[in-house]
Amino acid sequence: MSVTFDINVPATSANIGPGFDVMGLSLSLYLTVRATVQATQAEFGENSSGLSLDPTKNLITRTALYVLSCHGARDFPHPTHVVVNNRIPLGRGLGSSGAAVVAGVLLADAVGELQLTKQRMLDYCLMIEHHPDNVAAALVGGFVASYLIEVDRSGNIPESEGDASQQRQRELEAQRQNSEIKLPPANIGHYVQLGCSSKIKAVTIIPQFELATSKARAALPGSYEIKDVVFNLQRLAVLTTALGRETPDPWLIYRAMEDKVHQPYRKHLIPGLPEILATLNPDNTPGLLGICLSGAGPTILALAVDNFDQIADKIRKVFASQPDGGIDTHYKLLDIVSEGASCVKTPGPAL
Ligand SMILES: Nc1ncnc2c1ncn2[C@@H]1O[C@H](COP(=O)(O)OP(=O)(O)OP(=O)(O)O)[C@@H](O)[C@H]1O
Numbered sequence: 502m503s504v505t506f507d508i509n510v511p512a513t514s515a516n517i518g519p520g521f522d523v524m525g526l527s528l529s530l531y532l533t534v535r536a537t538v539q540a541t542q543a544e545f546g547e548n549s550s551g552l553s554l555d556p557t558k559n560l561i562t563r564t565a566l567y568v569l570s571c572h573g574a575r576d577f578p579h580p581t582h583v584v585v586n587n588r589i590p591l592g593r594g595l596g597s598s599g600a601a602v603v604a605g606v607l608l609a610d611a612v613g614e615l616q617l618t619k620q621r622m623l624d625y626c627l628m629i630e631h632h633p634d635n636v637a638a639a640l641v642g643g644f645v646a647s648y649l650i651e652v653d654r655s656g657n658i659p660e661s662e663g664d665a666s667q668q669r670q671r672e673l674e675a676q677r678q679n680s681e682i683k684l685p686p687a688n689i690g691h692y693v694q695l696g697c698s699s700k701i702k703a704v705t706i707i708p709q710f711e712l713a714t715s716k717a718r719a720a721l722p723g724s725y726e727i728k729d730v731v732f733n734l735q736r737l738a739v740l741t742t743a744l745g746r747e748t749p750d751p752w753l754i755y756r757a758m759e760d761k762v763h764q765p766y767r768k769h770l771i772p773g774l775p776e777i778l779a780t781l782n783p784d785n786t787p788g789l790l791g792i793c794l795s796g797a798g799p800t801i802l803a804l805a806v807d808n809f810d811q812i813a814d815k816i817r818k819v820f821a822s823q824p825d826g827g828i829d830t831h832y833k834l835l836d837i838v839s840e841g842a843s844c845v846k847t848p849g850p851a852l
């Protein structure tokens with residue numbers, strides 16, 4: 502007799518303009534993982550993205566192995582067959598690494614029969630991905646604000662590729678060989694799910710190049726002028742409520758999605774970003790509520806209530822008109838989903 506677990510984790514868009522490392526929206530685009538325990542063979546299944554299928558290297562299985570080892574299990578129950586189907590594009594600002602980390606925690610919880618609460622799952626996610634915006638939204642769903650208690654992360658913890666350079670990954674790997682597994686302290690992440698009008702959809706324009714979060718974070722300055730911090734705080738406070746109004750106020754939201762903390766420093770990494778942010782507004786683009794970089798980029802997120810395809814066309818044209826032949830893009834119109842990550846257990850033969 503086998504048991505199959507079907508794990509579903511939504512993509513997320515982090516920051517939403519001013520809420521750098523704070524805000525996340527979960528979107529109707531999914532990473533799915535099917536794990537079958539006590540099947541007849543042990544093997545890691547194919548995924549669509551060409552990522553490592555070595556369970557000690559792949560972010561989903563590395564995360565699961567970390568959580569299992571925190572519970573005294575050094576490996577998956579044997580044999581475990583894992584099949585990954587990833588529809589979230591990698592390194593585009595749609596929370597692929599956050600989804601992989603969340604999936605890994607749910608995978609360990611399922612196959613190890615750990616019965617972790619979502620709060621405890623968030624602790625594990627935050628030991629690996631150090632900013633809570635993507636993982637909190639992927640785990641619980643909807644429009645989510647979160648903060649993190651500072652913790653010591655030295656020791657044997659897998660780090661999300663998004664946060665660590667390859668050099669840092671090698672250093673961490675060397676440290677891990679000799680260190681004890683580090684359990685997360687309890688309650689290191691705190692979140693609230695905020696209201697978001699059902700009229701709002703996410704127009705996502707996804708350039709056909711990857712931008713590693715580590716590179717986009719390395720572009721940020723070490724300190725900020727107080728006027729820029731205040732600029733973001735003012736807008737963020739308004740944004741938390743403005744998106745929840747049943748009839749959204751376009752100009753209120755448009756201004757509340759402006760940012761001076763991360764987008765200005767990342768513009769050289771996303772050709773066309775300044776023009777896109779400066780060109781489209783609710784007067785010249787009816788239906789548009791606000792526009793920003795999705796996560797660390799390069800995807801553009803436009804929140805809108807109408808004229809979705811026209812909004813997408815305008816943004817795509819700016820990318821297409823960049824020097825040296827322009828930038829190819831994909832367009833996805835996504836819903837904001839109120840359900841976060843889930844795992845369904847099905848007893849019986851599978852595969
Ligand atoms: N399904 C997956 N399986 C294994 N590893 C993954 C998966 N998805 C993402 N990753 C890892 O995460 C890396 C991308 O993470 P990164 O943080 O740079 O981008 P992102 O999460 O897509 O963007 P953002 O954090 O801005 O939303 C990939 O190169 C890969 O190493």
Ligand SMILES: N[C@@H](CCO)C(=O)O
Nearest residue numbers: 515521522714796797
């Ligand atoms: N808040 C993060 C999101 C990317 O994962 C950033 O902008 O770097």
